[in-house]
Amino acid sequence: MMASIQDVLSALDVFSRAPDKPALETANTWLQDFQHSSEAWATCNVLLLSPDAPPAAKLFAAQTFRSKVTYDLNQVDSSNLLGLRDTLVTALERYYQGPKTIMVQLCLAISGLALQLPIWQNPVQDMIDTFGRNPATVPALLQFLTLLPEELNSNTKIPVTDEEYKERANVLLTANAQKVVELLSMYIQAPGVTFPVQSQVFHCLSSWLAAGEITADSLAQTPLINFAFDALASDELFDSAVSTICDIIHETQEIDENMHVIEIVVPRVIALRPKLTEFKDDPEKIRGLARIFAEAGETYRSLLLHHTENFFPIVEAIGECSAYPDLDIVPITFHFWMRLAQSIGKKLSVSSLFLDAYKALMAVVIRHLHFPADLTSLSGQEADNFRQFRHVMGDTLKDCCYVLGADVCLLATYEMITTALAQPNASWQDIEAPLFSMRSMGAEVDANDDKAVPKIMDLIPRLPSHPRVRYAALLIISRYTEWINKHPAYIPYQLQYVSAGFEDSDEEVNAAAGQALKYLCQDCKQHLVDFLPQLHSFVGTMGSKLSQDDKIQVYEAIAYVITAMPMEKAGQSMRTFALDLLAEVHALLVKPTPATEQDLKKVAAALENLEVMLGVIETFGEQLPTSCQNTCEEAWSVFDPFLAQYGSEFHICERATRVIRQGIVFFGKACLPVLPSVLNRMGSAFETSGLSSYLWIVGKIIGRFGNEENPTLRAAFKDAYERCSNKVLQVLQEKSPGQIPDVIEDYIQMVLQMISFAPDILFPSPAFPVAFRAALAALTLVQADVVFAALDMIHNVLYHDCLTASSTPPPPKFPIYAAAIKPVVEQEGMALTGYLLAGLTGDFPEESTSIVIAIFRRLATLYPTQLMIWLPVVLQQLPATSTPDQAKASFLSDMGRAISIKEEEKVKYAIISLHRASRKARERRRVGPMDN
Known part of the structure; x- marks a missing residue:
């Protein structure tokens, strides 16, 4: 025992000495292993009760008791369980004055034990008898009573069945709810009671309310409700009283059942409204009051609508909170306004009081939208937070539109702007804020509106040229393009205004102009066809x-x-812009001097622009326009030498392969003549550079054209596959899988396409073992997408029809495929099994379990004897920290039984049981020994 205590103290001492990471990890692991051991019970009891033990050791001991009550109660003989209870209660008696961290851990341990110990007939009453009679120990009792419902409702790791939990929770909580209410009522007003104890009473009440054990009705007969409201006058109790009042209000949401309680609560809530004026210089007090008003507004929304005059003061109070200048407090009210707007929208008639409230809210929100007079007064983070908050406020403006109508709201903001424009000393903020609100409300605007939007569009030319104003105006154009589409007379001016935005020196204005142009062309494309020459000229003059x-x-x-153009004209236009962009590529090819970084950047940008255009157009269909008939060959004649020279540059590779991907979609079968050359270039470029995008595009080509029977094309598939495989093998010999996850993923995705479209090339090739080993390497990675791709590939190989062909005779190539697959799986089977189990009990994504089960089912069917040889070796290699020895033995036994009776479903249950045991062990270790 003494040796064990000294070992614990030594390991804990490591944490106090700012050690290096290896020492910290070693100490952490040792402490975790110690916590799992049976001797930890006695050792921690000594540490906890020893006056000479350092504080860290006492806290560790308390944490260990809580952990072991959760996970290791089976280590304690049933005859000793009541003794363990007495040990924990005695320890709590020792620490009734704190430290609080130790008290909390002991209360959690006692709560967890009470749940699992039916022979402890009435733990709550026993704790009241032990701690509730002495005022000095009452805080410890209140701590226990506060944590009891939280632990029972949140600690899902305690091993009890649903039935056991239901029965025990009834004994611990439901049967004691009224007793707890009476106890709290007594303590809250006991002679000499202190603020800390009263605050604990509130926290305890909130905990039992949250658990649903104390009802609002049971509180109505006690002083607790009124005391909570009275406590708002106390600085010491204010925060806890606010939370309790909110919890009480929430508990009365069943209106009809709780009307008598609501009649107590609502007058007290309404009476708080003058406090908003009294505490106007105290943001924290206003925050608490805003929480109460907002909770009351949301909970009693139906009463607000049906008994408006009586309950409307709550709405007025929430409106005052919305108008408060502290923007951290204002959002507390937004959910109320949204839900109220939704409810109002369902009514045939609306009280003018609500209409006035939303009009006032709109004005308040627009006032909050104002940027400060001095923008430099905001730090970078503050500026970002404010911009983000403006968008949140924009949602509340939509709520105003929902109640008042978009035209009413837009006309009101229009009046704000015209008023500001008429004032010689108006700031740009006075114009920009209502402009921003117009943009936010744009989603609610009817595209046929003829009242408000025409005025707004006519207003834009009169706006000042301040960058923030111009930015806001351009984004209004972006948002109102559906309306502009139905009113095309505005398009010429809008184009002019947008074009001018590109010439502004402010980058944000430029970006807004780009967004406006994009949405104009997207939504008004039919009206802009005649403007295409103008746009082409614009690109030529402004592009640089x-x-x-x-x-x-x-x-x-x-x-x-x-x-939007007729096909022939569209083809000619696309060819014009594409050749302009490809000219940038050609210019680099013929440049007499070596390319600079700037040259490459310029070409990469041109390729990105071409990719964007192709991505929007996608395809003209099966029949290309006449003007595009030869464009594929022309484009490839530029790309091929370009990639030969610059294909090892990462950004060039990325952009070029993306354009090729879009080109495949655009040209369809028209690109078949150049595909062998494309595949050859992709293979050689990957051999030279090792860049994964070349694998990616090969996979895309196979996925799109894998069913083509053209011998030249299929020979190109085979050549690209084998060259890429050899390069992947070489790279894996030089680097770890973790250094090249992108290469492995794109290679496996390519192989997946071959399984589907070119098994005749994939399986008989000498490259197939390389492909299988690459999938195994992928199983060691942490990237979920790569792991899933590898599991899919292994699954598809093992479930290929050639391995279970039932027809006689089988398809001619199936025996060839099977002859290629079986020896590879047999050779790599132990490694495969090892990676699957290591991942299942380690870092595999949770969603991968089903496919791992499917793979093991197949292995158990196809390779039963080999699997039972592989498993003992593999299981021995799994660390006990993630897979306890008992779980390994059970799994091996379950798998042996499943295989012997040829029952696939039992394979599933064996895997699931192993996974659960491992997850439980890992979750326990995830909480460090020094964590609360």
Whole structure:
């Protein structure tokens, strides 16, 4: 025992000395292993009760008791369980004055034990008898009573059945609810009671309310409700009283059942309204009051609507909270306004009081939207938070539109702007804030509106040229493009205004102009066809001045217009823009001097713009326009030498392969003549560079054209597959899988396409063992997408029809496939089994369990003898920290039984049991020995 205590103290001492990471991990692991041991019970009892033990050791001992009550109660002989209870209660008596961290852990341990110990007939009464009679120990009792329902309702790791839990929770909680209410009522007003104890009473009450054990009705006969409201006058009790009042209000949400309680609560809530004026300089007090008003408003929403005059003061109080200048407090009210708006929307008639409330709310929100007079007064994070908050407030403006009507709201904001424009000293903020609100409300606007929106569109030319104002105006154009589509007379001016936005020196204005142009062209494309030459000219003259992000928006916009053209004209237009962009690539090829970084960046941007256009247009269908008939060969004649020269540059590779991907979609079967050359270039480029995008595009080509019977194309598939496989093998010999997850994922995705479309190439090839080993390597990675791809590939190989062909005779190539697959699986079977179990009990995503089960079912069917040889070796290699020895033995026994009786369903249950045991062990270790 003394040696064990000294070992614990030594391990804990490591944490106090700011050690290096290995020492910390070693100490952490040792302490976790110690916590699992049977001797920890006695050792921690000594540490907890020893006056000389350091504080860290006492806390560790208390935490260990809580952990072992949760996980290891089976280590205690049933005859000693009541003794364990007495040990924990004695320890709590020792620490009734704190430290609180130790008291909390002991209360949690006692709660967990009470749940699992039916022979302890009435734990709550026993704890009241032990701690409730002495005022000095009452805080310990209140701590226990507060944590008891929380532990019972949240600690799902305690091993009890649903039936046992239901029965025991009734004994511990439901049967004692009234007793707890009476006890709390007594303590809250006991002579000499202190603020800390009263605060504990509130916390305890909230805990039992949250658990649903104490009802609002049971509180109505006690002083607790009124005392909670009275406690708001106390600085010491204010926060806990607020939380308790909110919990009480929430508990009365069943209106009809709790009307007599509501009649007590609501007058007290309404009486708080003057406090908003009294505490106007105390944001924390206002925050608490806002919580109470908002909770009352949401809970009593139906009463607000049906008895408006009596309950409307609550709405007025919430409106005052919404108007408070502290923007951390204002959002507390937003959910109320949203839910109320939804309820009002379902009524045939609405009280004018609500209409006035939402009008006032709209004005308040727009006032909150104002940027500060000095933008530099906001730090970077504060500025980001404010911008984010503006969008949240924008949702509340939509609620105003829902109640008042979008035209009413828009006309009100229009009046705000015209009033500001008429004042010579108006700030830009006075214009920008209502403009921003117009943008937020745009989603609610009727595209046929002829009252408000025409006025707004006519207003835009009169706005000042301040960058923030112009930015807001451009985003209004973005949001109102569906309306503009039905009112095309506005398009020429809108285009002019947007074009001017690209010339602004402010980058955000440029970005807004790009967004506006994109949505204009997307929603008004039919009306913009005649403007395409103007857009082409704009790209030619302004292109060099635009940022790449802005260019992307412009080319996307142009592509939308092209989709609205007749096919031949669309083809000619697309060819024009594509050749302009490919000219950038050609210019680099013929450049007499070596390419600079800037040259490559410029070409990568051109390729990105081409990709964007192709992505919007997608395809003209099976029949290409005449102007595009030879474009595929022309484009490849530029791409091929370009990739030969610059394909090892990462950004060039990324952009070029993405364009090729879009080109495959655009040209369809028209690109078949160049595909062998494309595949050859992709294979050689991957051999040279090792960049995964070349594997990705090979997989896309096989997925799109894998059913083609063209011998030249299928020979190109085989050549690309084998060259890529050899390169992957080489890279895996030089680097760990963790260094090349992208290569492994794209290679496996390529192989998956081959399983589906080219098994005649995949399986007989000498590259197939490489592909299988690459999938095994992928199982060691932490990236979920790669793991799933590898599991899919292994599953598809093992479940290929060739391994279970029932027809006689089987398809001619099936025996060839089976002859290729079986020796690979037999050779790699032990490694496969090891990786699957290591992942299942380690880092595999939770959703992977079903496919792991399917793979093991197949192995058990196809390789039963080998599997039972592989498993003992593999299980021995799994760390006991993730897979306890008992779980390993049970799994091996369950698998042996399942295989011997050829019962696949029992394989599933064996895997699930192992996974559960492992997850339980890992979850326990995830909570460090020094965590609360």
